[in-house]
Amino acid sequence: MKNKFKNIALICGVSLMAFAASCSDLDDEIKSSSYDRLFSPTAVEARVQNKTNVRLGWTKVLGADSYVIELFANDSLQFEGSPVTTYNEVTDNPYTITGLDGETKYSARIKAVGEKISESKWTGVFFKTDAEQILQSVPEEDLTAFSVTLRWPAGATATEIILNPGNIRHTVTAAEITAGAATIEDLLSETTYTAKLMNGEKTRGSVNFTTLIDLGGATAIKEGDDLQAILNEAEEGAAFVIMSGEFTLGEYALTKSVSLTGYSSNAKPTIHGRFTVGDATVANLVLNNLILSGATEKMQNNLIETTNAAANLQNVELTGCEIRDFANALVYNNAGSTWGTLKIDNCIIDRILGSGGDGIDFRGGSLSSITVTNTTFSNGFRAFLRCQTTAAVSFTNCTFYRVAIVDNSNNSGLFRTTQNGCSLVVKKCLFYGTGVESNQTGNIGVWARTDIKGSEEYADNYYYNCFNLWGAKYADNHSNVATEANPGFKDPENGDYTLSNEDLIFHQIGDPRWY
Template identity: 35%
Template sequence: MKAKYIFKGLVAALLLVFITGSCDSYNEAVIEDLNVSREFSPIGLTARIRNQTTVELNWTLKEEDAAHYVIEFSADDPEFKTIFKTVEVTADQLPVQVALEGETVYSIRVKSVSSTGLADSKWSVTTATTLSEQIFLPVQDADIDATQITLRWTPNSTVTQITVAPGDIIHTITPEEKTTGVAIITGLTGETTYTATLLNGVKKRGVVTFKTGIDIGTGILVKPEDDLNAVIAAAPAGSVLVLMPGDYTKYTGEILLDKPITIRGLRIADKPKLHVKFTLSATATSLSLIDLELNGDKTLSEVVKYNQSGTYGKLLISGCIVHDYTGSLVYAPSTSSARIESVTVENSICTNMVTGSSGEFIDFRASYVGNINVTKSTFNNVAASRGFIRADATATFGAGLTSSLIDSCTFYGVTNTIANNAYVIFYVRFATNAAIVRNSLFVETAARYTSQATTIAPTFSNNNYYNAATLNAAVSTAAVKSDPAGTALNPQFANAANGDFTVGNQNIKDNGIGDPRWIK
């Protein structure tokens, strides 16, 4: 029995010694410095392509940064057997942008270099694929003619030839053209869309698409001193009137159209200035307005009005500058039951269209329109106190589909109101409807997309909303549909007050949001 207690006593004594020793170990100094023989590798390394062929690199910085970082690029070579480019940067240069060549998969590695004599860190690795290089400069309207074009690119670039399609045209670049970055391509056909490719050997260095100007041919040439109304009245149905640059003041006001006709400017860069509005009768089945400046002088109402019931073909407004009208861009009143194939507004700028009490910007009260297409255009202070597109219900022409497309447009102060249930982007009550909104930029508006239960929610993709919260609401409320997936970045316009909507925000530029003319 005594031996049992002696054994327990020994165990207790040993435990006491162990516990006392363990407690004493906690009194040792805390390790504040980690003895390492090399720098830590950069962490959180990211690579993003900017402007087609520039990669932007960034990584997480530690409190104690390295002296500098070494970045190595290998082209189409994941094992880094051949280093294409080496760059050294410091922490305060992050994020860093590095220009590369186009259409290439780059392996990228970054290491830290010590300022205290430690060995370099191990490499952190990522990859990035550049897009097609673009050293072509934007095509200027003044450089486009009917049968030739002047193309420009970054001077002194390494380039060998330009190919143009259709037509399989090959232009060999001369030493002088290489130095100046300018070449004239001839042998083109009027009113044709071409794609030009700038090459260095077989490597693509730029691509640009353009449409040649009008070759008058059988068109009717009109001069500024002519009476435009009289010329239109005398022209046969289906005529193409080609207007020389200038201010057309011999006739101003309403033009009554009773035939299909095309009215267009001769030169894209010098648009003829008209002070008219167009009212269509049932026999004016189609109308094209191309490369014109249309000025309402703050007195003229609707730009285009369908005044009679009937069946119409296509309405095209292309490459136009439209401003200072007091009514709609396109209007069909409730007294007109028209069936219209399509309405297309493209590559145009509409400014200060104060529709007031007259109606919505594109407004159909008792008519059916198959397609409303609004693309690559800018709308600045238009229908600020009214809706943008209106298509009321009508059973006159059966139950066809009316569809709307908004693509690559910039909206500033459009439909900036919630004063009435009808004042929305899509006031569409036609029984069968569909809408798409993509690649578009909405700024400074209280607008809602919809207000009617019968309006199908639009299909949205790649849009941005700045100070346009209702369009971008996280959750749609009843009939008020919204685009929660859209971003809400400040586009950083160059000078919105004076109509310069050039985008400064790099993310918006990278994503191609808005009217392309402002993405530079």
């Protein structure tokens, strides 16, 4: 959650007037003048980090040797009573204070101190810490279909655990505090819960987890089973849980709704192949917690493709999947087919080569919507989005690394919508290394072609080291589309896009897995 801070500076101003004086002349005059006290710190900012730490920063005061910081709890710039803590002889700027209480309002005030000159007046700022986070992430071994064991540092005080959905309340016992663990039962299977560890009214930690799958309503597929034969024999709407292993599907013509879910997120099963829909209506294709690979004896073209104008694919969901090594596109409709909704969440999509198509490629037909969240796209794609039909399209909290990198005239950049009824929304996304360094002409690697149509909405996007990104439509003005900043990826060449840029982490830009 983004924290907003109010900054109130109590500053004594000096007015210097000189007719036709240059800025440098004014600077020289200020530096050469004598004052009986230091100026107060300005541009004071409080930035909460790691839930219960705060980084205080300010503009350096000329002539100051150090600073004094006073911290007041449960206070909004009143500075009444005694401070919680005083920090003297501070020379670090910014200065980080650690170990504060969670979900607590604080005020801090700062003054400058120097030799042979009076100290400055105070400048104040207030902020509120986030809820603590002492709950540990939940490993699979602490989950069943109907229960969870939650863990935190042994001995840390807590009074209650609250789980939602369901507003389930568990009173923490003395024994559980000593152990730093509590087991909650009677949960629902295959359900995502949010658990909060409480100490009175304050949150000491929160964690999301998903209970395991109850196989009572689904059919288990084990390593060595014939996946093609199982799908051929399946009834409409059948749900399958793939326990583990690798499966060769090849090019599979889908004629009925199906749901395929990997049982373990720590050991996702792999399916080598792709899905096509021809002269059929398919209500749902749900692929969850799988590795989907186009690497077969002959590299598969597209993960999902409709091949006939009569095809009607009403709902596609890709969740928690790793998708890689397809020759052309992720999804493809060049047959005038009917599509409904396409939803992609929490996926890693890598090496979609784009040798004969674009990444998300709809050339006519009909389409209701594309919604993509919390996903990383990397190392491929000729052009990224090609939407030549009316649809509502949105990308939120996605990371793009070396996308739209095929060097040919069919590379039309990142986003192309050609119908006036389209809407395109791109928010909190991060773009790195897009385009082609050796060829920065035409539409190669651009944000959007000049012929883009429909409504566009962009907010809080960032880019770095991109080639030809602002060619064509945005050649002159792109300031409201994206901001340049180096994300400081940890090891991008090996697929680790962990951020080191504190601003991007603070504002939660890109795929959340990399914060």
